[in-house]
Amino acid sequence: MPRLFRAKTIALLSALAAASAFAAANGLPPESVQGNVRYMTGGIGFDEAEAMRQAAPHYPLTIELAAKPIPPDSYPRDVYLSNVRVAIRDGQGQTLISTTTNGPLLLASLPPGRYTINAEVRGISQQRNVAVGNGSPQRVLFEFPVD
Numbered sequence: 431m432p433r434l435f436r437a438k439t440i441a442l443l444s445a446l447a448a449a450s451a452f453a454a455a456n457g458l459p460p461e462s463v464q465g466n467v468r469y470m471t472g473g474i475g476f477d478e479a480e481a482m483r484q485a486a487p488h489y490p491l492t493i494e495l496a497a498k499p500i501p502p503d504s505y506p507r508d509v510y511l512s513n514v515r516v517a518i519r520d521g522q523g524q525t526l527i528s529t530t531t532n533g534p535l536l537l538a539s540l541p542p543g544r545y546t547i548n549a550e551v552r553g554i555s556q557q558r559n560v561a562v563g564n565g566s567p568q569r570v571l572f573e574f575p576v577d
Contacts, residue, residue, distance in 0.1 A: 456481055456485070457477050457478055457480075457481035458470060458472070458478070458481045458482060458485055459471065459472030459478065459482075459532060459533070462529070464526065464527050464528070464529075465526060466541075467518075467526045467527055467538060467539060467540060468538075468539040469489075469527055469529070469536060469537060469538040469539065470482070470485075470536070470537050471516075471529060471531040471532045471533055471535065471536045471537075472531075472532050472533040472535060473510070473533035473534045473535035474512065474532070474533040474534075478533070479533070479534075479535065482533075482535045482537060483535075485537060486535075486537055486567060486569075487567055489537035489538060489539050489567060490538070490539060490540050490541075490542075490562045490563075490567050490568065491518075491537070491538040491540050491545075491560065491562055491567065491568050491569075491570070492535065492536070492537055492538075492567060492568070492569045492570070493516065493535070493536040493537075493538070493547065493549070493569075493570050493571075493572065494510075494534060494535055494569065494570070494571045494572070495510060495511040495512070495514045495531060495534045495535075495536075495549065495551075495572050495574075496509065496510050496511060496534065496571065496572070496573050496574070497509040497510070497511055497573070497574055497575075497576040498573035498574060498575050498576065499576060500575045500576065509576070510533070510534030511531075511534055511551055511574060512531050512532060512533045512534060513530055513531065513551070514530065514531045514549050514550065514551045514572070514574075515528075515529075515530050515531075515548075515549070515550045515551070516528075516529055516530075516531055516536055516547065516548070516549050516550075517547070517548045518538065518540070518545050518546070518547050518548075519545065519546045519548075520543055520544075520545060521543055521544045521545070526540065526545075540562050541562075542562055542563050542564055543561070543562060544559065544560070544561050544562075545559070545560050545561075545562060546558075546559050547559075547560060547570060549572045549574075551574050552574070554574050554575070556572050556574070558570050558572070
């Protein structure tokens with residue numbers, strides 16, 4: 431039994447190292463894993479944001495985090511947020527991802543199903559429900575009021 435566990439652990443670590451090397455070579459932030467779910471957060475700077483947008487079609491869910499200026503014309507619309515707490519729960523309420531983002535984008539490799547996403551920044555929390563299927567990837571935008 432210990433040999434099987436060791437072999438599985440080595441295989442998982444090898445796969446993560448290969449994914450991280452691929453991501454780094456393509457300007458992507460490294461992937462993280464929680465349970466059976468792979469995800470990455472980032473998008474700081476033009477190159478990383480563009481690399482993540484190019485990778486987004488390969489992930490069933492993209493979450494984008496932006497500031498919504500108050501009043502609306504107080505600054506340009508393209509102000510993005512990082513350090514946002516994000517939790518994704520499945521239909522049974524089990525938390526699949528719980529993280530703080532390293533940029534305005536989070537890409538998640540989720541199996542088909544219905545999910546609840548909570549995002550929180552500066553004490554302001556928002557929730558969205560999304561259905562992820564076998565078809566086209568889903569994109570969810572959270573806009574937080576910022577003055």
